[in-house]
Amino acid sequence: MKMPVNVCLILSFLMFGLVSGVVAPSAVAQVRDDVVLGMALEPPHLDPTTGNAAAIDEVVYANIFQGLTRIDRTGAVQPQLATSWVISDDGLDYTFTLKSGVTFHDGASFDSRDVVFSLERARGEASTNGQKGLFAAIETVVALDPETVRVTLSRPQGSFLFNMGWGDAVIVSSQSAETNKTNPIGTGPFKFVSWTPGDRVDLAARDPEAPIQRATFRFIAEPAAQQAAILAGDIDGFANFSAPESVILFERDGRFDVVIGSTEGETILSTNNLSPPFDDIRVRQAVAHAIDRVELIEAAQFGLGTPIGSHFAPHHPAYIDLTGTYALDLDRARALLAEAGLTDGFSATLKLPPPAYARRGGEIIAAQLARIGIELELIPVEWATWLVQVFRGKDYDLTIVAHTEPLDIGIYNNEGYYFQYRSEALAAVLADLDRTAIADQRFALMGEAQRIVAEDAVNGYLFQLPKIGIWRTGLTGLWENSPIQANDLTEVRWQ
């Protein structure tokens, strides 16, 4: 009997299905030992001790480079290259005992000379470190023996061990320090393999038994492209996904885990405090009264984000809720503008860097301020332009940006910082804070600092940027929150 062609086809499809059904599970049963993570921004180079860009730390921190201490996923300080330390009673001497048997990726052994070299390099005159303030309290660094280092501070500093855990304070070798920008050599569990500019950085595990042998960071700026790359399986996930609107899509899709955490990013309407009329506190207060954070978060962030009333992360124990300092009150806002002699409102510019939180947030802020007669011209700018014009040139009225360094309220006291804000009261509080090591007193002073910048309405305080983690189900060990800029791969594995 001759079989009709279509029956043959159906049969062959069925057989093919059976065969692939049998083969497929055994093929995937093998646990993967590689991971491909996406990042929105590409690092300008790979040396965390000579650059400010968060993207550098997001590739190298804890993976390639290690410090004396490290910040863990909860934000707590843990031992790293220093296994233990003793602090003198006056809080000035820190004696670190170093881990033994550690080598750099190029084979050079790690000892106390590398610590002395790294810290002296970071705090020296010629230092190009992005966070020189971390090392400001250090007076001397002395190698007592190959496995012991004593750091003496000029004044007690409560945050010293935390500071030593930053990416900017990692330990580098004197032999490779100069070339770390393109060929980073550290002591971490992953070795640098290659960097394809515009595309990816590849890392490989040093330990052949490690659950992740090959790790890749791919750089994808466009939210739509990020979404497509995850859906297509080109990348396994994003620790910090750019588009909050995609969360619903991924939550519906059983192939992915969606983990919403918190970042250290206080998203603020940065205000040029020297640019009229924003030099008048009543105008800044009026702006603060006109901002509707709930509406902003709902529209621009699709509901993801925690309202903040000052420059402080809500998950920090010293946080105080100051969102009520200038509660939403359009009548009060108009009255303040009238007091400042601006009954008819005024116009100003709002420069917006590329992230969606800024571009969308800007449209919402413009619409909200229009309600009290402030007309904003929206000027979209690229990051390079933003750095030159706004951050360095201070040529702006308003801008929206997330400040992602942890515990960074100290920037309000930086000479020549782009807010152009000065406050003697704040300077005094921060000086006290620097001298205080007792946690309760530190928290009280941090609260005081939060209150001062909130009441002076230095900037418009909008929301804490969420960390939107999206990755394939089965991938575990990525951080839920980002207490520090990092994609720590040391606990990552497939299940």
Place this chain on the structure above:
Amino acid sequence: MTVSRNFIIGLGLTATLVTIAVLSLIWTPYDPEVIGGSLRAGPSWSHWLGTDWAGRDVASRLMTGARTSIGVGVVAVAIGMIAGVGLGVIAAAHRNWVDDVGMRAADVVFAFPAIISALLITTIFGPGAINAIIAIGIFNIPVFARVSRNAALTVWAHDYVLAGLAMGKGRLRLTVDHILPNIAPPLIVQATIQFGLAILAEAALSFLGVGVQPPAPSWGQMLFDSQTMMAIAPWLAIFPGLAIAFAVLGFNLLGDGLRDMLDPRL
């Protein structure tokens, strides 16, 4: 002269578009720039085409966007037509170095993909509606220069034009009196088609972020915003997409229809 079906459909679509754009000057269902209310709501009685991520009415934004598109089209085609036709008829009238230089320059402009060059212009002079219009307009110049030159050369070959020349009438005079009226039909057809292309180019530039700047609505920018929201709010992509498709289709059909009616060679 028979009226083709293309012409009727094209006229219908473009007339609707123009009517909507004009109507948006005096009335839109909501203020297209006011945020709030229900965010990302699907089409309903109160918002016919839904609301966008910031709670703005999509129908109102499409209407205002139509105005932007038509405005860009009119000015860009006008720039291209005035400069291009001027260049074309002068080249045809003299057949001298103006012809050579003008046509080679047109070749150079033709050699670059329009969008790439428009991006170049807006990158140098900054993003914004005005620069986008200029960029698109510059790209219309060689098109009109070519069409008008070729058409004018045909007219120049006619005996009555040569007779005029022999009687001592100036070349410029002849161009104004005889050439321009006779090359009008193909130019009108070309203008209609370029209009559709200009709308498409403006949408592309706004999609790339160098055209009309927010919060002023434009179709391309609405499409860009909708990219990552397709799964949760498909209407944000569908309606601007349909608007662009129908506008371009309308102008192309109108152009085709006009050609059938006006061009004696077909």
